[in-house]
Amino acid sequence: MSVLIVGSVALDYLETPFGKMEQALGGSATFCSISASYLTENVRAVGIVGGDFPQKHVDYLTSRNIDLKGLVRIEDGKTFSWGGRYHEDMNTRDTLYTELGVFEDFHPVIPDDWKQSEFVLLGNIHPSLQIEVLDQIEEPKLVVCDTMNLWIDISLKELKAVIKRVNVLILNDEEARMLTKHNNLIEAGKKMLRMGPSVVVIKKGEHGAVLMSKDNYFAIPAYPLEELKDPTGAGDTFAGGFIGWLDRTGDVSVANMRKAVVYGSVLASHCVEEFSIEGIRDLSEEQIAERFNTFRTMSTF
């Protein structure tokens, strides 16, 4: 199988109660791709960077078997950069700045031989760019869309057009409430299912995750972490793990998606333990299997 991932690639500035990091490798495509690469081999990334994007990052991503043929490099441009500060509780954050750089004029171009990718992950970018991707791909087996509160705020119409055309919508609880104007997540989930996708996955951070389809309700708690250093990219990492497992198995049944939710949660739990991508930079199969098994044992009664 093969999974096509489109999203942002960034050099971020991060500030959390645990410290700061400048020029931190980030972006939705970055986290999604790295995460997926632990579960499947054929990961294809589409994005854009500037001339300032360090070669070491390219080398690292390539070392993880991520195909970067779709990563455009604009030598005289600057890589997208987001600066954020997390509050004490880590659940809220302030955006310090957003420098679009080369991202300002980005229009994803899917290489011809990638247009028939079986699995497509529309990482968190402007919905109009997600639509451009949808218009280029040919009969994918499954399309997953991730998004964020910003697009619900400023591009709701385009976002709804995307949601209509995807199989799985992934978002967090706050976004689900914003999008549907329902406080109750079950109601919110049902409403989103009426908007197009056959499956909705709601990420609840420290409270776990929920998967809903017409006839299915699946919920798991979060992996118990004592220390959380940097939540940046956790949602992208979740989405990457989710689609990575589906691509590895080629099985898009809801039963298999339950496992995909667990893999997404496992990868995300590693992600938040360190700054930037450090928590998922170099995981072993054993580390992933161990947490997967913990998810089983911790919910058994």
Place this chain on the structure above:
Amino acid sequence: MSVLIVGSVALDYLETPFGKMEQALGGSATFCSISASYLTENVRAVGIVGGDFPQKHVDYLTSRNIDLKGLVRIEDGKTFSWGGRYHEDMNTRDTLYTELGVFEDFHPVIPDDWKQSEFVLLGNIHPSLQIEVLDQIEEPKLVVCDTMNLWIDISLKELKAVIKRVNVLILNDEEARMLTKHNNLIEAGKKMLRMGPSVVVIKKGEHGAVLMSKDNYFAIPAYPLEELKDPTGAGDTFAGGFIGWLDRTGDVSVANMRKAVVYGSVLASHCVEEFSIEGIRDLSEEQIAERFNTFRTMSTF
């Protein structure tokens, strides 16, 4: 086996976005006892009411096999009454009034032949009253303590003295954070385990529940409810279901406590669906078994 439950019995005034209810049967001992009565037969309630307490409530509780020998009735006094208003999200509430009535001079007296009850649930009342109960009971198999934010605020020293002497502490996530001054619930749990109990259960409302011991971590999501009418008594109902299952089985292993957490969650999910005790007034074994099974299937992957 037998379970001794001490707590408040109240006639409440409730206001939620779904309506109002006056003279609503309430109180921690009430919810705990009714809930436990679905799982075990020998439920013994200790509390106090005034002359205004309707006979129909006594009849109902008795019909559920709850032994009310420990329920004192002060004919010329008024039953404890709490008035509360819930906000739109149901997670926050304002106390409109608290009329202690006969509760003001309440000192729980455990009937002699109840002093050797195997299981004891210290329902949510002032910690100094919980201590009075602890001083009267003789070698119980297990003591469970429930509490609330008010006591952490105004009677921390007494509360800590209670916690030191119980086997299981039950509280909600906000209270766990208040009590330990740790924002992270895993850290909070560990700190509470160092305060005395061998098991801590953290209720997280719509996010489920967590059980922690030195070597055990168990977490379940909440039962998916589309409509929640009145959260009053949900925590007490949880505690009653928890100890009811332990009493029924006589098994205080942590493995069995996992099942007890699920039974507590099942009963609490019924409780919040209607005002006052209506959601748990008359449940069938099938209704309880069905939700118990849903807890299993919804977390399976």
